[in-house]
Amino acid sequence: MSIISSPSSADSPDPLDSPAGELSFRHPVVAGVLVLGLLLSLVAWWALARHQAQEADHRFEIQVQVRQQHLVRHVDHLQRLARSFQGLFLASREVSAREFAAHFDVLQVARGLPEVLSVRYENCSAAAVCAGPVFLSTNGLGTAGRDLPARPGDAADAAAVDEDSRDRNLTVMHAPLHLADGRVALQISAPVYLGGEGDPGSVESRRENQAGHLRVLVDAARLMQVSRVGEAEFDGLRLQLSDVGSVADGRSPQPVRTVHADPGGLAPVSSRDRRDLTFEVGERLWRLSLVRPPSEPLLGAMPLLALMSGLALTAAAVALVMRLLRRASRSEAECRRLDSIVADDDARLRSIARQDGLTGLLNREAFQELLAERLHLWALQPAAAGRLVLVQLDLDRFQKINEMLGHGAGDQVLLAIGERLRGLGGLNGAPSGLPAEPVLLARLGGDEFMLLFQGPVLGDVAVIEALARQLIDRLGQPLQVGSHTLRPGCSLGLAWIDAGAVADLSIGADDIGLMVRTDRALHQAKRAGRAQFRIDAGQEVPVPVDQLRLEADLHHAIERRELELFFQPQFDGRTLQVVGAEALLRWRHPQLGMVPPDRFIPLAEESGLIVPIGRWVIDEACRQAAQWSALACRPIGVAVNVSVRQMLGDDIASVVAQALRRHALPAQRLELEITESLAVGDVAQARLLLARLADLGVGVAIDDFGVGYSSLAYLRDLPVQRVKVDRSFLRQVPQDAGSSRLVGAMVSMARALEIGLVAEGVETVEQLDFLCEQGCDAIQGYLLGRPIAGDDFLHRLMADDFGHRGRNPEAKS
Structure with a gap:
């Protein structure tokens, strides 16, 4: 890269200091x-003012609701006071004035309800239950308070309200009353019936048995005052309570009357x-x-502060933009100069990124990208185009060259091999003498190289072998490295794909699959000795690529x-109560979702991952079981497949x-399920392993009992606590007599050997009834419970929400 010097500041005037660099507010950006x-x-x-106004409105709405709730709560309390006195009369046929006064004192009306002016009882028939009237007062209201002045028409309205209260046995409120001293009072009234009988029931009986009325007189102003206690007030908030009228059936509402208004009224x-x-x-x-109080949100402190801040920020932004625009005009020429340099270097950098740093050949990423493109085009070619052959090359004994002569000598060998590969022709235009010439050449890394050939002549396998x-032979010619003469032999792995073939993961016809095939063939050649080649013709189905990726994700x-x-x-086979659970492994893949166990368990077995996964399963199962016992307070065991x-x-x-x-789990709560193949394969080793587990107190069960081996000697020789009958034996039970006798024999055999028996795969009520009748120890299947997540299992266990279907008609479904 050439270095271009920039002009000096003396030769380049600063636009900031020149008149031409001045900008005005007419500039479109400014x-x-x-x-x-x-x-x-x-x-x-505007938004802040609106937000504050909405908050004020919300607080105002809450204040109104709270004020109304406090008022209603106090009035309800006063109504309960009236009903309490009403209950006094209902409880006895005769109530004396002394009993009336004693009840007044017991309720602490004078001290606890300062808004109550008086409580009185009025007879309305000869059959009185109290030698009334009885009058008790608070707050200095004299006996003259019984004769309350009212507006014209109030007496008739009060009589109608009393009749409605009597007929419906309701505690009601009358229209507001104006006392002689100028105060406004509210009167709560409740009917009193002949004592000792309770509510007469029908309207006629209530009329016949009415004895009088119970009146509670309340100071409206005092009521409004005490209902404010504990309430957060707004500054300047004023309120007014008005009587709208009665809602009794058959009467129209009364004129609206003001009961109480704060000083100043409602302007x-x-x-x-x-x-x-x-x-x-x-x-x-x-x-x-x-x-x-009225307010103007736009003139609030916060909105005005936001406006002033916004104007200040706008002025600062305009000043900054003007300065940046001046700098931009000065930088434009410099950017054009740098663009020309970048354009010259870009192609060179792209080439370097796709080349091997030592040999200058394509690297793995570039080769794989070009291979994928050629495979896509090759699938569109007619069959007469022949075959596309991929060759993977690995030097023999290259590691010994590094060890004996050093890595510098190894690099010289790699450079020489790269030159010899370039000299094969096709890539440099010179004839190679080969049946076909390479169209792609790359170094994958280390001492591995990759070549790609294509052409009609490669349709013959003999030609590929000759190639x-x-x-x-050519790459094995002597090579001089310093004072040493070396013969760098190589091994080859080849794979091909016919023209017009569609990419199919099952035969490895995509770029990754084709490279996997050559790698496998190369390993076969290495095992066969030095200077060998092997061809993967695609007849043996390789491991699918998605299977390889799944295995990588499983790690x-x-x-x-x-x-x-x-x-x-x-x-439990007798009580159908939950006594344990079998732990079943699930894999929630982030892209594939829930991967079936039969898809990833074999992968784990083949790759050896089953060992660390199995450790995790045992640890997690113990943790969950300990949590069940602690939270559900029940000794629940857990079974784990090993x-x-x-x-x-x-x-x-x-x-x-x-x-x-x-996890502090008692050993008897854990059971390990093993297959019959382990039990009968090496009895001595199995006995040793199971004896160590028995020393810990852990139970052992034989899974899928009866499907693998016919010998039952291991049940006698090994410390096995339970066997699990495979679901295949239960499919025809109890319809098929032979299957039923076989399962019954298994239950009897287990009982005779004094080992437990678990029947899994129970899916019908008939199967459940049959197993219970046979005395099966434990039952497992979709009929009683499907596999669920650990948290769900705990919640259902604590709620006792597992279904007990089949034999108990009262059981939950």
């Missing part, structure tokens, strides 16, 4: 920033600053009106917390002991 800033400032001003204000809430208490409608032999499944346990409950590879290839006893100790 004008745009100015207009946008002003607009945003106004929007922020005319906008609807935004006033709230009217109508509610019903004591068979009357009341209206609570609240007014707050491989010539490559081995990280534990650390990414993608594995989880589901639990299928196991039930593979043969884990039993033989891992210190299973130590793994189990550590898990039990870590």
